[in-house]
Amino acid sequence: MSISRLSDLADPAQCPLLVLKVGSALLVGREGVRRAWIEALVAEIAEARGRGQQVIVVSSGAIALGAATLGLDKGGRGSLADAQAAAAVGQIALSGLWAQLLAGHGLTAAQMLLTLEDLEDRRRYLNVTATLGRLLDAGAVPVINENDSVATQEIRFGDNDRLAARVAQAAQASAVLLLSDIDGLYDRHPREPGARMIPVVEGVTAEVQAMASTESGSGMGSGGMVSKLQAAEIAELAGICLVIGNGQHDRPVARIVSEGIGTLFLPRRKAGARGNARKAWLGGRLRTKGTVVVDAGAAAALRRGSSLLAKGVTAIGGAFLRGDPVSVLDADGRTVAHGLSEYDSAECDAIRGRHSSEQAEVLGYAPRSAVIHRDQLVLK
The missing domain is CATH 3.40.1160.10 (Acetylglutamate kinase-like)
Structure with a gap:
């Protein structure tokens, strides 16, 4: 009911x-x-x-x-x-x-x-x-x-x-x-x-x-x-x-x-x-620790229910740690989603725009499946 x-x-x-x-x-x-x-x-x-x-x-x-x-x-x-x-x-x-x-x-x-x-x-x-x-x-x-x-x-x-x-x-x-x-x-x-x-x-x-x-x-x-x-x-x-x-x-x-x-x-x-x-808690947050800017392809993929991959990230804003809430913005600065980051801000910046095959060399360890997993992300 x-x-x-x-x-x-x-x-x-x-x-x-x-x-x-x-x-x-x-x-x-x-x-x-x-x-x-x-x-x-x-x-x-x-x-x-x-x-x-x-x-x-x-x-x-x-x-x-x-x-x-x-x-x-x-x-x-x-x-x-x-x-x-x-x-x-x-x-x-x-x-x-x-x-x-x-x-x-x-x-x-x-x-x-x-x-x-x-x-x-x-x-x-x-x-x-x-x-x-x-x-x-x-x-x-x-x-x-x-x-x-x-x-x-x-x-x-x-x-x-x-x-x-x-x-x-x-x-x-x-x-x-x-x-x-x-x-x-x-x-x-x-x-x-x-x-x-x-x-x-x-x-x-x-x-x-x-x-x-x-x-x-x-x-x-x-x-x-x-x-x-x-x-x-x-x-x-x-x-x-x-x-x-x-x-x-x-x-x-x-x-x-x-x-x-x-x-x-x-x-x-x-x-x-x-x-x-x-x-609901994540989507209702009024403050986040940083921003992740994505390209049009990544924004569209998020709206279809996909996780956020590093390849679609174009810029990082603020200082945040793994597990911190971040805002996902499109190229025009509009908020697409809120999510919990799988990486800290420095790591995100280092792997942004890169395919998963390139990330291990940059990070020094096997990359995680996504920058923000779809289970830790809510569309705005």
């Missing part, structure tokens, strides 16, 4: 585990915390639990809350130091609010603060998976946010849309629901005449990406439609549906589900297929 329409989000058989992402502007208004709205949303979470669904919440709002408390301008985003300080203050209030309101429905909240490295490193990613699984088994509602008080610009997700998709991967969720300030994805900027909302997207193509806007209407959030499409790409690689819906209404989940208002992104592959867990 698989999700094919928005109403399936409320079906425990189709959607046993839902990741619900809530943006800053929905939680915090000009007058402070939007408590009545949050209470209604928590009631919806309790209803989902009551019908047999598990829910993970990815909650923004710590920086906005902390900035209001500390009196910082620009919503606490004037500098990295301001954001870190605001997050340290705001996270306490945010976690306490979720814990209090969930407890009112007999539910236990569990706080998890994650950085990019927690989900980019394979061992730490598996630790996150294990922790989420145990919390859900114990009946808790994990409430997750980026650890903004310690994350730097270099190790940040930068928005909770992509964090929600990566958390969904780690938890093997059925779907991700991004509550935003817009009904869904439009074929152009929604303020333009004739703009039309797209109800279903099957694969985030270049045409779909061209519809996106980077604007965040509230000024509080850090994402826009671009980040939501990036989240959809991460989710679809893992066989997970993603929905963009409007959170500005009372009981927003019920509106999205019962009235069918939102954009449903369908995955490109089924969840749970052999080898998908590792490939």
Whole structure:
């Protein structure tokens, strides 16, 4: 069974585990915390639990809350130091609010603060998976946010849309629901005449990406439609549906589900297929250690399911070791795939463009079957 329409989000058989992402502007208004709205949303979470669904919440709002408390301008985003300080203050209030309101429905909240490295490193990613699984088994509602008080610009997700998709991967969720300030994805900027909302997207193509806007209407959030499409790409690689819906209404989940208002992104592959867990993690990575540029023939062969051979490699970028994740680029600089390299960067550079018969002399040992084996490679 698989999700094919928005109403399936409320079906425990189709959607046993839902990741619900809530943006800053929905939680915090000009007058402070939007408590009545949050209470209604928590009631919806309790209803989902009551019908047999598990829910993970990815909650923004710590920086906005902390900035209001500390009196910082620009919503606490004037500098990295301001954001870190605001997050340290705001996270306490945010976690306490979720814990209090969930407890009112007999539910236990569990706080998890994650950085990019927690989900980019394979061992730490598996630790996150294990922790989420145990919390859900114990009946808790994990409430997750980026650890903004310690994350730097270099190790940040930068928005909770992509964090929600990566958390969904780690938890093997059925779907991700991004509550935003817009009904869904439009074929152009929604303020333009004739703009039309797209109800279903099957694969985030270049045409779909061209519809996106980077604007965040509230000024509080850090994402826009671009980040939501990036989240959809991460989710679809893992066989997970993603929905963009409007959170500005009372009981927003019920509106999205019962009235069918939102954009449903369908995955490109089924969840749970052999080898998908590792490939989903690899394909969803936001950072790689280096680049491997390939010619047109090699790029075409990769798309047909082949491994990457040294003969098709034209250039190497960055310093990486054997087993490190690398991006495979075509001649125009477009990302073709992500993969785990069978060689370090110096070895790759030494054998690039060479037939396998020449590689032993260069390397001093028998070459491996490929620069990146197809089992360690995922197309983008």
